[in-house]
Amino acid sequence: xxxxxxxxxxxxxxxxxxxxxxxxxxxxxxxxxxxxxxxxxxxxxxxxxxxxxxxxxxxxxxxxxxxxxxxxxxxxxxxxxxxxxxxxxxxxxxxxxxxxxxxxxxxxxxxxxxxxxxxxxxxxxxxxxxxxxxxxxxxxxxxxxxxxxxxxxxxxxxxxxxxxxxxxx
Numbered sequence: 001x002x003x004x005x006x007x008x009x010x011x012x013x014x015x016x017x018x019x020x021x022x023x024x025x026x027x028x029x030x031x032x033x034x035x036x037x038x039x040x041x042x043x044x045x046x047x048x049x050x051x052x053x054x055x056x057x058x059x060x061x062x063x064x065x066x067x068x069x070x071x072x073x074x075x076x077x078x079x080x081x082x083x084x085x086x087x088x089x090x091x092x093x094x095x096x097x098x099x100x101x102x103x104x105x106x107x108x109x110x111x112x113x114x115x116x117x118x119x120x121x122x123x124x125x126x127x128x129x130x131x132x133x134x135x136x137x138x139x140x141x142x143x144x145x146x147x148x149x150x151x152x153x154x155x156x157x158x159x160x161x162x163x164x165x166x167x168x169x
């Protein structure tokens with residue numbers, strides 16, 4: 001919901017405007033596994049082409065363009081490990097956020113492949129904001145984490161702020 005207007009309201013508006021296709025980018029409900037997807041079904045039923053960015057809705061078959069979260073997290077983990085970090089943590093979005101789920105799975109797989117451990121206490125979840133990232137990273141730092149992988153730029157900026165406030169870099 002943005003300014004009192006829901007995503008379903010926007011879809012209804014687009015249908016009224018007789019659009020020929022829709023691209024959903026960013027933090028739409030399609031990125032939340034447990035969110036209502038009825039308005040997406042409406043688009044599918046009307047045969048309106050739809051492309052989703054960064055998360056898919058499996059039962060509707062819309063094409064999806066997404067970052068390769070496994071590669072990104074793997075590269076990030078290996079980079080931090082090469083710098084000597086042994087206690088690496090993650091700041092992710094909410095638990096129903098599909099890209100965050102992919103990132104967590106990739107981190108666990110990478111850690112295992114490198115004979116490292118990713119304990120649950122090294123995973124924090126936050127809303128996608130600078131403040132959320134700062135609070136989550138502060139919790140990780142309190143638990144002895146020395147390197148942090150973040151699920152978004154706003155979360156990362158918050159993590160940087162948390163580190164700087166402690167005199168870290």
